[in-house]
Amino acid sequence: MTTIGFIGTGHITAAMAAGLCGAPQAPDKIDKIVVSPRNAETAAALAKRYEQVTVAADNQAVVDGSDWVVLAVRPQDAREVIAALKFKSDQRVLSLIAPVDDEWIDGAVKPGRLAARIFVMPPVELRIGPTMFFPRDAEVEALLKPLGTAIPVKNRREFLALWSLTALLAPYYGFIAKSAEWAAANGASAETATAFATATFHALAAIAEQPGAEPPAALATHAQTPGGLNEQVMKELATRGWFQALAPALDRILRRLEGNS
Numbered sequence: 001m002t003t004i005g006f007i008g009t010g011h012i013t014a015a016m017a018a019g020l021c022g023a024p025q026a027p028d029k030i031d032k033i034v035v036s037p038r039n040a041e042t043a044a045a046l047a048k049r050y051e052q053v054t055v056a057a058d059n060q061a062v063v064d065g066s067d068w069v070v071l072a073v074r075p076q077d078a079r080e081v082i083a084a085l086k087f088k089s090d091q092r093v094l095s096l097i098a099p100v101d102d103e104w105i106d107g108a109v110k111p112g113r114l115a116a117r118i119f120v121m122p123p124v125e126l127r128i129g130p131t132m133f134f135p136r137d138a139e140v141e142a143l144l145k146p147l148g149t150a151i152p153v154k155n156r157r158e159f160l161a162l163w164s165l166t167a168l169l170a171p172y173y174g175f176i177a178k179s180a181e182w183a184a185a186n187g188a189s190a191e192t193a194t195a196f197a198t199a200t201f202h203a204l205a206a207i208a209e210q211p212g213a214e215p216p217a218a219l220a221t222h223a224q225t226p227g228g229l230n231e232q233v234m235k236e237l238a239t240r241g242w243f244q245a246l247a248p249a250l251d252r253i254l255r256r257l258e259g260n261s
């Protein structure tokens with residue numbers, strides 16, 4: 001039986017705790033989750049909702065009572081918060097803090113061990129979507145697996161390149177919203193248009209994620225019957241610079257994540 005503790009009880013901790021508590025097969029039989037008292041409202045809500053969750057008296061009590069410790073405070077708070085903690089020998093620590101100028105964390109958690117830098121997104125609450133971690137570590141992978149698609153990455157560079165893609169959340173939702181708005185302006189009810197658009201894009205992503213599915217570029221090619229509707233829109237969007245805008249925008253996100261904004 002394992003206890004996982006969270007330092008910083010914000011959005012991501014709430015999502016991870018919910019996902020872990022709801023997982024049909026909790027990783028390595030996690031029987032207890034301990035969260036730090038701040039943010040008090042979120043901590044209390046988690047403890048009320050899930051019997052596995054308890055709120056510790058303070059951050060040190062989280063560390064003292066946990067086998068795994070997840071660092072989930074904001075980057076600007078991290079140094080001060082972590083420096084104040086005493087980790088146990090060989091304690092396994094996971095850092096959610098963006099891996100930029102964060103080499104100091106390895107030393108700060110000693111004699112504990114920074115097992116991995118990890119990334120998760122809010123949909124882990126539903127146990128879907130990507131989680132990623134480096135370095136590759138079987139125990140970390142087992143811990144993250146019930147929360148979605150656990151993706152080991154090679155190094156910091158790969159981690160940040162993939163993290164950059166999460167800047168596409170708003171454009172993605174915007175694309176769905178604008179598509180539905182257009183349909184609503186052209187005869188559909190707004191509700192039906194939203195239901196249709198969200199179900200369509202969910203289904204397309206689900207198919208592309210199936211084991212053995214063709215890569216997205218091939219799916220895009222095959223969806224474009226010569227002279228067909230998809231080919232027509234694809235050509236028009238390409239002509240208007242739709243796809244050309246993506247790489248430079250992501251270049252700038254990566255530079256920003258690397259601390260070179």
Ligand SMILES: NC(=O)c1ccc[n+]([C@@H]2O[C@H](COP(=O)([O-])OP(=O)(O)OC[C@H]3O[C@@H](n4cnc5c(N)ncnc54)[C@H](OP(=O)(O)O)[C@@H]3O)[C@@H](O)[C@H]2O)c1
Binds near residue numbers: 013071072119121
């Ligand atoms: N959101 C994402 O999708 C995402 C994804 C990957 C990684 N991350 C990283 O993961 C970390 C957490 O993200 P988040 O979105 O969960 O942030 P968040 O919602 O701002 O949560 C951070 C929490 O830390 C608490 N806190 C502040 N000072 C503290 C202290 N001294 N001791 C204990 N707790 C303290 C804050 O409490 P108050 O609310 O009272 O200030 C807040 O509840 C960040 O480093 C973020 O960059 C986030």
